[in-house]
Amino acid sequence: MTKPQVLIAGNWKMNGLGASLAEANALAGSLGQTTARVAICPPATLVQRLAEVLTDSGVLVGAQDCHAEASGAFTGDTSAEQLADAGATLVILGHSERRSGHGESDALVAAKVQAALRAGLEPIVCVGETLDQRKAGDALAIVTGQVRGSLPRELAGNAFAVAYEPVWAIGTGLTPTTPEIEEVHRAIRAALLEMFGDAGRGVAILYGGSVKPSNAAEILHADEVGGALVGGASLKADDFLGIIRAA
Ligand code: PGA
DSSP, X not given: OXXXXXXXXXXXTTOOOGGGHHHHHHHHHHOOSOSSEEEEEOOGXXXXXXXXXXXTSSEEEEESOOBXXXXXXXXXXXXXXXXXXXXXXXXXXXXXXXXXXXXXXXXXXXXXXXXXXXXXXXXEEEEOOOHHHHHTTOHHHHHHHHHHHHSOGGGTTXXXXXXXXXXXXXXXXXXXXXXXXXXXXXXXHHHHHHHHGGGGGGSEEEEESSOOHHHHHHHHTSXXXXXXXXXXXXXXXXXXXXXXXXX
């Protein structure tokens, strides 16, 4: 099983209006040749328009969450099928802002992963410890527990990525040291190999949490880091390009 292609995904979170499409257009226009797969995950309101703007640009469009059901009486929710219909090809699932802000459990994340597979979306499944959990020496146990609980067996044979995002590093400017990132990524790889056999080697393990142009090269070249999930720095084309170029 060969190494997975590097994936650099931008998570716009609840940011972006129609005017932000210009930023994505600028990114696509300057991207040129890159060995990495590049994706932007805008809010649901922009998925369709972004997919139109980025047609044939080589930049993929992802969503930030989906409901586990395909349709029904779920006011305010969006299904994986609807996101795929709007032009998304990937979906972020289990982001810590969903786990903590919306009470999402590993079991719910796993159900959403199954929904993504049903709709043909490639899931990017997020895991990560809080600062208290790290200080207590529990980071590896928490993260590998989330990996085991959030990745259903049905993923075998399908494309998916895991994103390690320490909660305390998201939006804070703080990042773990490179050895700390490598330690967690190796533990995630070991869990993937245990769960999916040799195919676990082909899963990209992204790092996320305060990735910016100035730290991207070191992070992206760390052992077992197969890409980045980028929040704040993905909102500006120049910053996001700086990270992509570091891959
Ligand atoms: P950040 O967010 O890059 O702004 O820290 C990363 C994320 O939450 O995916």
